[in-house]
Amino acid sequence: MRNKILIIDDDQDILETTGSILAYEGFEIHTADSVERGLELLDTVAPDIVLLDIMFPEKKTRGFDAAAEIKAKQPNLPIIVLTAINREYAFDFTKSDIKADEFLNKPVRTRKLVEAIRRLIG
16 A cells, blocks of 8 residues: 655645656655645545645745644644745744654755655654
């Protein structure tokens, strides 16, 4: 059985590109272009890991809130934050500021992303 990955990002190019790359690596991919849709899929898909953006149109830091909501529902579900926010906006945040298991800066190298996913899902 393939591991399921839920990708939550408002950028359609990220969803398609990252999804295709990870599908090629053997993962089952589910995507959501909004946090609300991602939270719905969380219950129906039962992913093994979530890849989450920080910035969304409705609120610049919506991903922070989403990570907390996901961890409240499923505390053991790994979350990888994929973001360019610290470079674009010079925010200085750490893992303690957001409920995530890993932070990777966009654009992320495929090998680094796959290694992080495999490490977190065991």
